[in-house]
Amino acid sequence: MPKAVFPRIGLHRESPYPSRRSSRARSRVVLSIAVAGVSIGALTACGGPGGGGPSAENSNTVTIATNIGGEEAAQLEKSWAAWAKDNNITIKLNTDKGFEQRIQSQVQANKTPDLAIFSQPGLLADLAKKKALQPANDEVQAALKKNYPADWQRYGTVDGTVYGVPILATVKGFIWYSPSLFAERGWNVPDTWQGLLDLTAKIRADTSAPPWCAGFSAGAASGWPGTDWIEDVVLRQSGPEVYDDWVENKIPFSDPRIQSAFEETGKILLNPDYVNAGFGSPTSINATGYGDEIAAAFKSGKCVLTHQASFFDTFAQSAGLSVGPDADLWAFPTPGFGTDGGKNNAVTGAGDTVAAFNTKAASAKVLAYLASPEWANSRVKLGGVISPNTGLDPDAASSPILKESISVLQNPDITFRFDASDLMPAAVGTTSFLTGITDWIDGGSLPDITRKIDASWPVK
Amino acid sequence: MPELFDWIATLPVLLQGVVIIAVFVAVVGLIVLAVEYLPRPGRGGTIFRISLAVLVPVIILALLHTYDIAIAAGALVGLGLFLLDRRARRGAGSLLQLWAFLAPAGALLILGLVIPFIRTVLFAFQDDSGTEFVGFENFAWIFSNPDNLITVGNTLIWVLVAPAASTILGLIYAVFIDNSRGEKIYKLLVFLPMAISFVGASIIWRLVYQARPADEAQVGLMNAVLGMVGLGPVDPLSSAPANTFAMIVVFVWIQVGFAMVVLSAAIKGVPAEQHEAAALDGASAFRRFTQVTIPWIRPTLIVVLSTASIASLKVFDIVIAMTNGRNSSGVLAQQMYERFTLGENGRAAAFALLLCILVIPLIVINVRNLRRSREGQ
Amino acid sequence: MTASTVLDPNTRPNLPPEKPRTLDRVREKLSSKTATIAALLIAILWTLPTLGLLVSSFRTPDAVATSGWWTAFTDGGLTLDNYEAIFDPTRVYVNIGEGLLNSLAITIPGAILPLGLALLAAYAFAWIPFRGRNWIFIGIFALQIVPIQMVMVPLLRLFSSGEIFGTVVVRPLGGDSGFASIWLAHTILALPLTIFLLHNFIASLPNDLFEAARIDGAGHGQIFLRIVLPLAMPAIASIAIFQFLWVWNDLLIALVFSSSDQNPITVMLTNMVGTQGQNTFLLSAAAFISIIIPLLVFLGLQRYFVRGLLAGATKG
Structure with a gap:
């Protein structure tokens, strides 16, 4: 380690710089730098530093972040391509499967997209409350009022302010079965919950194999098909008012009515005689993928019944199964709990909502377009999805189950409720409720699980 | 700029x-x-x-x-x-x-480490917006919630098992291959996983751990081998505490190569005279190993252990890619990120601070080592 | 990171340049047949999982779903289709090609920026004496152990709004500043360790060289450029490789600091794991693509890399 003070060095070897003179000279130098620094600093301040470079307000490129990917994303891009070209707007769809997790850091990093497609109104509400989202302008609000049922308008509205436009919808709670197998065996589609349990017992007795298959594995969102079960049963067993209060945590998970929904569902899902067809014991539910693997179980004939949303259609078709009332696979809605009024006529569903992170003119224009019946029809025609837009032509739907779904959505006699886990705050809906479901399938104690979920509600 | x-x-x-x-x-x-x-x-x-x-x-x-x-x-x-x-x-x-x-x-x-560090310490005692002080509320939440206690416990399992396992395995392997024919190839094969990301390694091991129902052909290597000896299929990732150990295996798989290379170099430095003296005294190979080699390479062992300990405390990618914390397999680093993605900055900071406190003893050990070596110069 | 210990001075006394003959005989007894077999077993065990991934990535979806990868050696059923599929964004949820480009765009500056700054600082710590040098150096050394989680949120805010303790001080990065925040984050987080490692090496260069240069009239700038930089190349190279692997394999920093269109391949893989547990065949192809680049870097530069490490380790 060098310890000696370095010799002062001049320009040429022959004329080493005397140290006293050098340091005095340098002192002057440095002083002048300092003075010049301050004065020039003050001078250039006229041109001055501004804030951060805002992304151009009048840019014609609109980025949309979403967790929709693959074929579905390609269809989205196709659905607005013509309009975007006519209006000279470039729409860039950024698929990120971890969108829900990433958006929080992007908000803190000021790296938000222009628009985002939210699968969870709960997340949208959270970001709106943090002032990360921008309220919709008048044009968008007018389009929303005109084209959507009041129920659906709510999902993009937070504390009376409109932020988002619902674009896609799914009807949940279908129970899928094989019509031909049912006819052959003489099984009948049940119209009450008890009827469903009786049917299950009968199939078990007839085949001595578990009739139900279920798959809750979905990566970070594993467990969500289970939340759909619970939600369906809560809505049908206890009614929409209880359901709404539950969503808002006015009724906790530990409430007997919610616990009862778990218990009723457990009569099927936790019974080793009834599940998991083609996969093993009930705990294999957590390890089974919700889509392709379930479709394969139907294809192989091992599985007779499964509970899944309308989009199971897509998985069934890609497994080579036809879907329709007389085809390989068809579905009936989860039956209600009996005679008590409207409870039989209730369905749950979910959807995607678009909202803007900035006030860019082009973003608002895209938002207004996505709220129009023109876009809804353009997208639905491409297949695979439906829209809650009232201007949607039911004939645009690409498959029987989607037609059925549209008629359910547009039927004023059927009570519709949005997927509760998507409405709850993320800390519950996409976190503790999900782990609660997987723990419950793994055999955890129900009171413990519901207590944990209740404890996870964010402090107000 | x-x-x-x-x-x-x-x-x-x-x-x-x-x-x-x-x-x-x-x-x-x-x-x-x-x-x-x-x-x-x-x-x-x-x-x-x-x-x-x-x-x-x-x-x-x-x-x-x-x-x-x-x-x-x-x-x-x-x-x-x-x-x-x-x-x-x-x-x-x-x-x-x-x-x-x-x-x-x-x-x-x-700007980027010291000040943010202090800021996060403050965050840990503030609400999620980082404006109001809430005292120890965030820590109270951590230690009153059974899930979080499991998380802390898992982190402790990681730091107790993973470094010891990778160091011991690395040491044994280094001894086994020392001066054997093809030592270089042996070293390379075990060293190679070091170049693979934790995410990549997690995917590799998910394939190994795959489980199918008992009546079907097993496609995962582990269950296929278990099946051959007549043991039923197990899914190590689906239940605690097996999932934590299954993930530790992935960590060890990556870390052993590093331990092995460093320890191998240290073993080659053991003076031959000491071995010979011990051999003349009639000490067995094993005794020579424990009484000559081990004391000699002790400083290197400590360094390898503490490096692995720090890495295992910070483990994040493996948990995210393999279980995402499901089935009670969460660890501090991953729970911190989860809280952060939920917008709960206060609780996230409390997790981070907890992690940091666990790392402190290791900093002390390392700094002490460093000072000793600098004073020796 | 793991490089610290390789270059740690503590390993120095244990690395003599050559080993005496007599030792070999002693060792022969140690490395018995069982040891060789055990070593062979471990080596196979360590290689099989990666081989499994490689084979799986070439198998058809049906084959992957119904039989183990080892059956491919007897039954065949190999295809290139998986590799075609993962580069087709309509078939997978992510765009692997884009991910590879992003990874490169993040990794190369992420490896070089901290090295440059660390070289300057390491030189100062090694060859410019000043009061408190040891303490500051130890402080920097201790900083390397700070978990990323501990600085993540304030760092995000610093980049996005220039704010320190609620006061805006530095000019924030714009909303569309590309990879800037990831580069900066990687640079900042790599600095402590890089400074430490380079210092170890630079401080070990012989004093005579510096004296001679000074007599020749060279200032610190010249000494740095003409002596330190060329001589430290082995250390620079080995640290650059380490840093390259580190940044390429990073997940957390990318998750937190990149926007959705800047996802490196690790983030995309995590996304694929999350959504397509069933599409094992695509996942293994994508995973293999992601590990092939660091693996090649590692294999190609391995000798150089180890030599650099040992050179750094034999001098403190």
Whole structure:
């Protein structure tokens, strides 16, 4: 380690710089730098530093972040391509499967997209409350009022302010079965919950194999098909008012009515005689993928019944199964709990909502377009999805189950409720409720699980 | 500065990296030039100094946010330089040059590590918006929630098992292959996983762990082997605490290569005389190993252990990619991220602080090691 | 990171340049047949999982779903289709090609920026004496152990709004500043370790060289460029490789600091794991693509890399 003070060095070897003179000279130098620094600093301040470079307000490129990917994303891009070209707007769809997790850091990093497609109104509400989202302008609000049922308008509205436009919808709670197998065996589609349990017992007795298959594995969102079960049963067993209060945590998970929904569902899902067809014991539910693997179980004939949303259609078709009332696979809605009024006529569903992170003119224009019946029809025609837009032509739907779904959505006699886990705050809906479901399938104690979920509600 | 980045962002993806490196090399070159020519007399030196006198404030201005702060910083830098030079005149060494060398890294470390560190400590005692102090509420939440206690427990399992396992395995392997034929190939095969990301390794091991129902053919290596000896299929990732150990295996798989290479070098340094003396005393191979080799390589063992301990405390990618914390397999680093993604900054910071507290003893061990070696110089 | 210990001075006394003959005989007894077999077993065990991934990535979806990868050696059923599929964004949820480009754009500056700054600082710590040098150096050394989680949120805010303790001080990065925040984050987080490692090496260069240069009239700038930079190349290279692997394999920093269109391949893989547990065949192809580049870098530069490490380790 060098310890000696370095010799002062001049320009040429022959004329080493005397140290006293050098340091005095340098002192002057440095002083002048300092003075010049301050004065020039003050001078250039006229041109001055501004804030951060805002992304151009009048840019014609609109980025949309979403967790929709693959074929579905390609269809989205196709659905607005013509309009975007006519209006000279470039729409860039950024698929990120971890969108829900990433958006929080992007908000803190000021790296938000222009628009985002939210699968969870709960997340949208959270970001709106943090002032990360921008309220919709008048044009968008007018389009929303005109084209959507009041129920659906709510999902993009937070504390009376409109932020988002619902674009896609799914009807949940279908129970899928094989019509031909049912006819052959003489099984009948049940119209009450008890009827469903009786049917299950009968199939078990007839085949001595578990009739139900279920798959809750979905990566970070594993467990969500289970939340759909619970939600369906809560809505049908206890009614929409209880359901709404539950969503808002006015009724906790530990409430007997919610616990009862778990218990009723457990009569099927936790019974080793009834599940998991083609996969093993009930705990294999957590390890089974919700889509392709379930479709394969139907294809192989091992599985007779499964509970899944309308989009199971897509998985069934890609497994080579036809879907329709007389085809390989068809579905009936989860039956209600009996005679008590409207409870039989209730369905749950979910959807995607678009909202803007900035006030860019082009973003608002895209938002207004996505709220129009023109876009809804353009997208639905491409297949695979439906829209809650009232201007949607039911004939645009690409498959029987989607037609059925549209008629359910547009039927004023059927009570519709949005997927509760998507409405709850993320800390519950996409976190503790999900782990609660997987723990419950793994055999955890129900009171413990519901207590944990209740404890996870964010402090107000 | 932000304008520079904005401009770079408009370039094609690969060009962006090239441009930033070019800009960076130019800046470093400028600093080195400044250091070289700043003290030189004559006209060249004067021109250089004047141009620097223009450049430095412009750079400062470009970086700072408002005029007031920029002017204050300019004045501060000026004053600092003046004082430095007075000291330099008294013969304390060329501090100006020292600052030119240290300032860029120093500024980044203070702005990017030291201040954020202090900020996060405060976050841990604040609400999610980082404005109101809430005392120990975030910690109370951590320690009152059974799931979080499991998380803390899992982290402790990690730090107790993973470093020991990888070090012991690495040591055994190093001994086994020492001077054997094909030592290099043996080393390479075990060293190779070090180049693989935790995410990649997790995917590799998910394949190994795959479980199918008992009546179907097993497609995962582990269950296929278990099936051959008549054991039923198990899914190690689906239940605690097996999932934590299954993930530790992945960590060990990566870490052993490092331990092995370092320890192998250390073993080769054991003096032959000591081995021979022990052999003459009639000590068995095993005794020679425990009584000669181990004491000799002890310092290296400590270093390998503490490195692995730090890595296992910070483990994040494996848990995210394999279980995402499901089935009670969460660890502190991953739970911190989960809280962060839920917008709960206070609880996230509390997790981070907890993690940091667990790391402190390891810092102390390492610093002590470092000081000892520096004093030895 | 793991490099610290390789270059740690503590390993120094254990690395003599050559080993005496007599030792070999002693060792022969130690490395018995069982040891060789055990070593062979471990080596196979360590290689099989990666081989499994490689084979799986070439198998058809049906084959992957119904039989183990080892059956491919007898049954065949190999295809290139998986590799075609992962580069087709309509078939997978992510765009692997884009991910590779992003990874490169993040990794190359992420490896070089901290090295440059650390070289300057390491030189100062090694060859410019000043008061408190040891303490500051130890402080920097201790900083390397700070978990990323501990600085993540304030760092995000610093980049996005220039704010320190609620006061806006530095000019923030714009909303569309590309990879800037990831580069900066990687640079900042790599600095402590890089400074430490380079210092170890640079401080070990012989003093005579510096004296001679000074007599020749070279200032710190010249010494740095003409002596330190060329001589430290082995250390620079080995640290650059380490840093390259580190940044390429990073997940957390990318998750937190990149926007959705800047995802490196690790983030995309995590996304694929999350959504397509069933599409094992695509996942293994994508995973293999992601590990092939660091693996090649590692294999190609391995000798150089180890030599650099040992050179750094034998001098403290």
